[in-house]
Amino acid sequence: MNIIKVKNYEAMSKKALELVIHQLNMKKDSTLGLATGSTPVGLYQQLIVAHKNRYISFKDVKTFNLDEYIGLDRNHPESYFSFMNRHLFEHIDISEDNIHLPNNDINRLEEDVKAYNDLLSKNTIDLQILGIGTNGHIGFNEPGTPFEQETFIVDLDMKTREDNARFFDSIDSVPKQAITMGIKNIMKANHILLLASGANKAEAIKKMVDGPVDITHPASVLQLHPNCTVIVDEAAASQL
Ligand code: F6R
Numbered sequence: 385m386n387i388i389k390v391k392n393y394e395a396m397s398k399k400a401l402e403l404v405i406h407q408l409n410m411k412k413d414s415t416l417g418l419a420t421g422s423t424p425v426g427l428y429q430q431l432i433v434a435h436k437n438r439y440i441s442f443k444d445v446k447t448f449n450l451d452e453y454i455g456l457d458r459n460h461p462e463s464y465f466s467f468m469n470r471h472l473f474e475h476i477d478i479s480e481d482n483i484h485l486p487n488n489d490i491n492r493l494e495e496d497v498k499a500y501n502d503l504l505s506k507n508t509i510d511l512q513i514l515g516i517g518t519n520g521h522i523g524f525n526e527p528g529t530p531f532e533q534e535t536f537i538v539d540l541d542m543k544t545r546e547d548n549a550r551f552f553d554s555i556d557s558v559p560k561q562a563i564t565m566g567i568k569n570i571m572k573a574n575h576i577l578l579l580a581s582g583a584n585k586a587e588a589i590k591k592m593v594d595g596p597v598d599i600t601h602p603a604s605v606l607q608l609h610p611n612c613t614v615i616v617d618e619a620a621a622s623q624l
Contacts, residue, residue, distance in 0.1 A: 385593060385606060385607060385609075385612050385613075385614055386612070386613045386614070387593065387614045387616065387621075387624070388613065388614065388615045388616070389616055389617075389618065389621045389624075390615060390616070390617055390618075391617060391618055392581070392617050392618065392619075393426055393581040393582075393617055394426065395617065396426070396579055396580075396581050396615050396616070396617050397426030397427045397429070397430050397579075398430060399615050400424075400427040400430075400513070400577060400579055400615055401427055401430040401431060401434065403511070403577055403613065403615075404416070404427070404431060404440075404511065404513075404577075405434060405439065405440055407510060407511045407575070408440050408441075408445065411510060412441070412443075412444050412445075413444035413445065413446070414445055414446075414510040414511060415445070415446045415447070415448065415507055415508060415509050415510050416445060416446070416447050416448075416509070416510065416511055416512075416513065417447075417448050417449075417450065417509040417511065417512030417513060417514075417565075417570070417573055418447050418448070418449045418450070418468065418472075418513055419449070419450050419513050419514055419515045419523075420449065420450070420451070420464045420467045420468065421515045421548075422515075423515035423516075423579050423580065423581060424513055424515060424579060425471055427513070427579070428471045428472040429471075431472065431476065432472065432475040432476060435475070435476045435477065436475075441477055442476045442477050442478040443477050443478070443479070444482075445478060445482060446482040446484070446507065447478065447482065447483050447484060448484045448485075448503070448504065448507065448509060448565075449464060449468060449484065449485040449486070450514070450523040450524070450564060450565050450570070451464060451486065451523050451524045451562050451563060451564040451565065452464045452465065452485050452486040452487075452488045452562060452563050453488065453559040453561075453562050454488050454490065454493065454537065454559055454560075454561040454562055454563060455488075455490070455559045455560070455561065456488070456559055458487075458488065462551050462552060463488075464485060465485050468483070468485065484500075484503060486500040486535070486563035486564075487499070487500070487563075488563055493537060493563070496563060497535050497536060497537060497563055498535075500535050500563065500565075501534050501535035501566075501569070504534075504535065504565065504569045504572075508572065508573075508574065509572065509573040509574065510573070510574050510575065511573070511574070511575045511576075511577060512570060512573035512575070512576045512577065513577050513578075513579065514570070514576060514577065514578040514579070515578070515579060515580070516578060516580050516585060516588050516589065516592065516603050517541075517543070517544055517547065517588065518543060518547055518584055518585065518587075518588055519541055519543045519544065519588070520588045520591060520592065520600075520601035520602050520603045520604070521541070521544065521602050521603070522567070522570060522578070522602050522603050522605075522606070523564040523565045523566075523567075523570060524538045524540060524544070524562045524564035525538070525564060525566060525567050525570075525602045526538060526539075526540065526541045526544065526602070527541070527599070527600050527601065527602060528599055528600065529566070529567060529599060529602055530567070530599060531567050531568065531571075531599060531605050532566075532567075532568050533566035533567050533568055534565075534566040534568050534569055535563065535564065535565055535566055535569060536563070536564065536566055537561055537562075537563055538561060538562055538563075538564050539560060539561055540558075540559065540560055540561060540562060545558040545559075545560070567602060567605055571605065571608070571609055574611060575611045575612075575613070576606060576609050576611065576612040576613070577612075577613050577614075577615070578592075578603070578606065578612065578613070578614045578615070579614075579615050579616075580614070580615075580616045580617070580620040581616075581617045581619065581620055582617070582619050582620055583619040583620070583622060585616075585619075585620040586619065586620055586621070586622045586623045587623060588601075588603065589614075589616055589620050589621065589623065589624065590623035590624060591603075591604060592604055592606060592607075592614075593607075593614070593624060594624070
């Protein structure tokens with residue numbers, strides 16, 4: 385693991401921007417794995433600026449998102465499909481055909497899981513962006529998820545639902561399930577870039593870096609990845 389410590393959220397986003405630009409300069413038709421949540425929003429804002437200033441183009445870029453809630457219509461403002469459109473896709477020159485998120489049609493979930501997993505097995509992610517849950521999850525692979533797990537339907541931990549309640553009217557409105565890439569899918573990426581900011585992530589980062597590699601802390605599996613970069617701000621790195 386290559387750990388880069390920076391001052392704050394803004395510096396984390398800028399450093400991440402450099403790495404994404406480097407990736408796109410090396411390979412303009414890169415395949416990117418994308419995360420939602422608060423952590424990558426600053427990076428996405430910077431990517432939009434870089435695109436508007438004509439430093440980068442997404443014309444040939446393909447994206448695969450980590451996860452999507454079950455039980456929210458795709459057009460619900462808090463679906464990850466809406467989130468990605470709002471925070472990135474509608475501001476850049478990416479082709480709609482190159483954007484992939486798990487479908488979450490309640491009537492055909494098993495087919496949707498299989499279809500997404502098949503797509504992932506046919507595509508290699510060049511650079512996978514990850515956040516980390518306060519409980520150590522990556523994607524929505526909650527504690528206890530086997531490292532061999534592929535795309536699946538997950539029951540979200542109470543802790544995850546509480547953490548994400550800030551986006552909803554109340555905890556009761558937070559979905560109870562999601563479709564997520566499994567740890568096995570994530571680990572197949574050529575390069576993993578995990579971002580973390582804030583004191584509430586410090587314990588999860590400590591266990592990820594220095595703890596035993598164990599399914600009770602899913603992010604610890606990243607110790608086994610041959611090319612994993614972690615960008616942490618001072619608060620998230622405070623226990624290292
Ligand atoms: C999001 C995802 C999650 C988040 C994690 C941190 O697609 O898969 O693993 O990265 O829950 O969320 P934030 O960034 O909101 O703290």
